[in-house]
Amino acid sequence: MSEQKHLYLVDGSAYIFRAYHRLPPLTNIHGEPVGAVYGYTTMLWKLADDLHQADGPTHMAVVLDKSSQSFRNEIYDLYKANRPEPPEDLRPQFPMIRDATRAFSLPMIEEDNVEADDMIASYAKAACAAGWDVTIVSSDKDLMQLVEPCVDMFDTMKNERIRAEEVIGKFGVGPEKVGDVLALMGDSVDNVPGVPGVGPKTATKLIQEFGDLESVLAAAPDMKPSKMRDNLIEHADKARLSKVLVTLKEDCPLPIPIEDMKLGAIPEEPLAAFLQHHGFNSLLKRIGQVANTAAANKAIAGNPKATSKGDGAASAPVAGKAALPPAMPPIDVNAYECVTTVDRLDHWISRAMETGLVAFDTETDSLEAVTARLVGFSLAVAPGEACYVPLGHGGTDLLAENPEQIPFAEALARLKLLLVEPSILKIGQNLKYDISVLAQHGLTIAPYDDTMVMSFALDAGDHGHGMDELARLHLGHECISYKSVTGTGKSQIGFAEVPLSDATKYAAEDADVTLRLWHHLKLRLSPDKVTTVYELVDRPLVPVLSKMECTGIKVDRAVLARLSGEFAAQMESLEKEIHELAGQPFTIGSPQQLGNILFEKMGHKGGKKGKSGQYSTDVTVLEDLAGQGVEIARKVLDWRQLAKLKSTYTDSLQEQINPKTGRVHTSYSLVGAQTGRLSSTDPNLQNIPIRTEMGRQIRDAFVAEPGNVILSADYSQIELRLAAHFADVAPLRDAFEKGEDIHARTAQEMFGEVNRDTRGRAKTINFSILYGISRWGLAKRLESTPDEAQALIDAYFKRFPGISNYIQETLATVRECGHSTTLFGRKTWFPRIKSANQAERQGSERAAINAPIQGTSADIIKRAMVRMGPALEAAGLPHVKMLLQVHDELVFELPEGDVAAASKVIEAVMADAAEPLVKLTVPLGVEIGTGTSWGAAH
DNA sequence: GCACTCACG
DNA sequence: GACGTACGTGAGTGCC
Structure with a gap:
């Protein structure tokens, strides 16, 4: 049937x-x-x-x-x-x-x-x-x-x-003409203009008479003179715009x-929990009486677990009691208090003592935590119960008496008591920022929760984790925007200049919203099974990252300035040569102009690409031309490399040196990469050049203080090791166990012999696997044909069947659950994994194959970072400072005399970082180097 | 603000 | 039968 x-x-x-x-x-x-x-x-x-x-x-x-x-x-x-x-x-x-x-x-x-x-x-x-x-x-x-x-x-x-029939009844025209009628009449609610003076009746009449919008507009000049005729002529464009707007x-x-939208029996949970939460009791009673709820089906089947066994203390979560956040009053920004006396501040602190919870947020005059000036802070002790404590409004002198504000030192002393009080949980949204700001004043925070980090543990890949977005999503609330308080562009003012009434609304709302979000998110950690990754990996990393950012890394301006000068000189002479070869001056940095010069003026081959209709001039295209002996292509490539190095690194890095510390302070984001990796901004210190000799010199500018050295420790082939673990590939595990060259071993297994060519190809294939291989992608990288690439993939999967199984199993799980999972339980969601759009779906599939590996690697190095401080402290090495993390590398600065002892500790912490939570079947290799600069430490 | 390009793991 | 093809990032530039 x-x-x-x-x-x-x-x-x-x-x-x-x-x-x-x-x-x-x-x-x-x-x-x-x-x-x-x-x-x-x-x-x-x-x-x-x-x-x-x-x-x-x-x-x-x-x-x-x-x-x-x-x-x-x-x-x-x-x-x-x-x-x-x-x-x-x-x-x-x-x-x-x-x-x-x-x-x-x-x-x-x-x-x-x-x-x-x-x-x-x-x-x-x-x-x-x-x-x-x-x-x-x-x-x-x-x-x-x-x-x-x-x-x-x-x-x-x-x-x-x-x-x-009903549509004709309403509009007087069939569905296919409804758009034309709507376009003429407009819609005041949606602000679709339509034609002035034309309402539903006239619109219908016109369409009935002339057939469609364009015919009406075309016929207008010949209509008998009337206001309507004039309007149709004058506002024809508005009508056309309206047509576009109403067309779906x-x-x-x-x-x-x-x-996938198949409608089956509605599962009893979570429906019952929802109805119960709202007290929709009449509906709740109907569960089980309705043929299409699972409860009814269960009752027919006689489900033995349908009734509780009574004491349920140690049993699984009880049906019907799925946790829901507490009810909260609507957000009212007019209800917040601006605290200007010590008495009132004490009142708020004592309220926090009573509740054991306080959401906390600092306001400053800068996004750069290391130098930001504290302007005030806000507290929320219960949903709707929040305040703002201004400290630095209306003046820049911290010590200046301001009658409307509590003296800075006095407020800070009390804040300190609150922030270190062990019985009060401090909740922040991106607490790393607040921790860094307060570190300037010697304040620390414990215990704490971070709603942004919680959201990331729960929903990475599904949506962003900024407060405004979370409030919209979980609370249905639109937060006051920062810009609406401070203005934008030229007229933007610092937060210290914002009137106290506006500042109170904005700042206290932040704390209130943060507290409400915490109630939503905290409940989900355990049922969603992300407690481990939140509690043991991400949350403890927050103060560690804050410390690294505050420490910064010393950068030798003179080295950068010298390189900038050298690069500029080389660019200048290249520019001359390029213009001569082109026969005219042009902006080499403009891909558009370059494309026209190369492919139109000079007539080289190379097709258009992309929707923009622009010629592609990226590195593959230029390399290709250079290979054909096109002189200008090689020179443009060289020029581009220099331009990149100069503008992104040697020039701008100098500007990023903090004048107070003489060091560069990056900012790490815990929620920047969906796989769980960190990201680094302002400046990004995770993409400092190393692959070319010219770029590498930039690393010589990252130096240690006199008497100290830079130590770099990196995991060797960690992602391949994890792939060998995940896929249980015996020959690869064996090679790692014995410390062999993994690409050589792969070449041996696949081709039966190891030489430069087979090792190189094996290396490419090894990496391809981690990224979700395709025959075309591999062919491109091996400079062979898709058929040959496919043969290699087949050979690889045949030799290492575990890899093929891993890929299939991973995809099956992600399709079923919607997310991938690392060894530490970190989830990455893939909402597009079932997309009907092939490119979108396949993109998700490749990302899903990679995510557990990249994510587990991120978990491991994060665990190492969390343990590093205490381990060094315990070993009597308090002067070793962790400065940077570059995905599989940690960079330290330490006294020369500590190198031997510190190397041992660092090696051990990194190599054992997965233990005891996770037992790997491959060893983790760690390589360590030291030198006076980051460049020399490699 | 977007597209392009390119730096890193 | 055509399409577009490796995973994850951030920053600078030109151009609209």
Whole structure:
């Protein structure tokens, strides 16, 4: 029996607005407004209940607007500009709509840069093309354009089907003309201009008479003179723009294939937990009575675990009690206190003593923590209960008396008590910054939690971890933007100049939001099984990184200045030669101009590329030309290398030397790389040149203080070792065990002999594996053909079947769970792993193959970094300073006399970093070098 | 603000 | 049958 498939697309965003206005202002048992959520929940219930009914859904998904911005704003910046802010008691219901959707275990579509209507259009088209029926659950007039024989709409509130007939009833024209009518009449709510004076009636009449918008506009001059005629002529462009705005995008990439939207029995959990949380008791009672909930199915099957055994103390989590964050009052920025007396500050600190929790945030006048001046701090002791303590507003002299502020030293003394108080948990969003700022005043923080780091442990790969984004996502709250407080551009003021009333709203909101986020995130750590990676890897790294950043690394300006001069001289002479070869002067740094010179003026071969229609002039293209003996190509390559080195390194690095410390202080991000790696910015010290001799010289500028040396310790081939472990490849493990050259061993295994050529090819193949190999990619790198590359891949997998198994198993798990996992339990989410778009999907697959390996490597070196300080301290080496981390390398500065002892400790900590959490089947090799500079230490 | 290019592991 | 093809980053430049 082949069932006609029927996809229901629920227009969630539109529904909640309607439900909000139609339903009474209900609140749940926590006093939160939930009217719209309740309406939405009952609607989903009703829809899901129609499974297997005639014309009921076999597949279902909810489509939501992700943000208020879409590509339409790029076309017309006033689009939806008139939209009033949603009412205060509706806003917190937006994230609950997501909770409700998840509670029903329904797929949820939310895409950036397009509106829900566009996704609905694209899905409707795709399902229709596959021969399915589609029902759009909405009554939005814009969506009526989509109605066709295989697509109808369903208005749940009026319980009414909308087919072509109903569309004609409403618009007087068929669905295919609805866009033209809408374009003429405009839409004041969405700020679609339309033609002034033309409303629904006139628009319909015109389209009925002339057929479509362009015909109406074309016919306008011949109409009898009237205001309408003039308007049609004058505002023709507005009408055309309106047509573009109301036309739905039907070719959006589909993040979830329609087949995956199959509607089955709704699992009892998490639905029951959701209903219970809100106290939707009448619905809760119906679980189990409804044919389509899993509970009912279980009851029929007689599930032995359905009833609790009574004492459950040591048993698995109890169904129906899935943790949900506590109810919180709506955010009210007018309720925050500006603390200007010691008495009031003491009050807040004593409140923190009572609750044992305080969210904390510092305000400064700079993003650079090492030099930032402390301007104030905010505290939140409970949701909605927050304050701001200004310290440095309205003046730059820290010691100056300011009657409106608590004296700096006095406030800091009290803050110190709070921050070190062991019974109070301090919660921050990106606490590394606050720790670094406060370190200037000798303050430390313990114990602590960091909501940004928690979010990363939970949701890496799924979304960003900035506070504004998390607040939007988890709290449905739009934070006051920093820019709205300080202004932008030329007129931007420092936070110290912000009036106290504005500063209080902004700063206290940050603390309040951070506390609320903590309640959401903390609960998820354990059920989501990321406690280990959060508690033992990422969280303890926060103060370690802060210390490294504050320490910085000494950079010898003279070395950089000399290199800058040399590079400039070489560039100048190259530039002359290049212009001569080209026969004209041009900007070598402009790929556009260079492309035109090379491929049009000089007539070299090399095709266009990319959407921009520009010639590609990247290194592969130029190398290719150089190989053919094109002199200018080689010179451009040399010029480019010099330009890069000079601008990115020798010039700008000099500017980054902190005048107070004479050192460069990078900033590490714990959440910068989805795999769990760190990233480094301002400046990026993880990409200092090393591969070419010219670039390498830059490392000579990174030096030790007199009497000290630089020590560099790096893991040798750590990712390949981990691959050998993951895939359990005996010959590779054996080679690592014996300390052999791994690429040579691979060559031996694959080709039966080791020489320069086979070792080189084996090395390329080894790395390809880590990145998710493709025959074309390998062919390109080996300069061979895809067929030959495929033969090598086959040979590799045949010789090392474990690798092939690892790849298949990893992909199967990621497809099933949505995320990859490292040996330490770090997750990376791959929301596009099932994308219907092939390139997108395959990209996710390659990343997913790589993530456990790259991520485990990151976990291991992070563990080493966390243990390094205490280990050195315990060995009586307090003067050894850890300065940099470059993914598989740690850089230290230490007294010359400590080298031997420190090397031992560093080697041991790094080599044993996985223990005892993880037992590897390969040893971790560590190589150590020392010298007066980073360059010399390699 | 985006595309391109290129520095690193 | 065409398409585009290695994983993860950050920064400087030209150009719209």
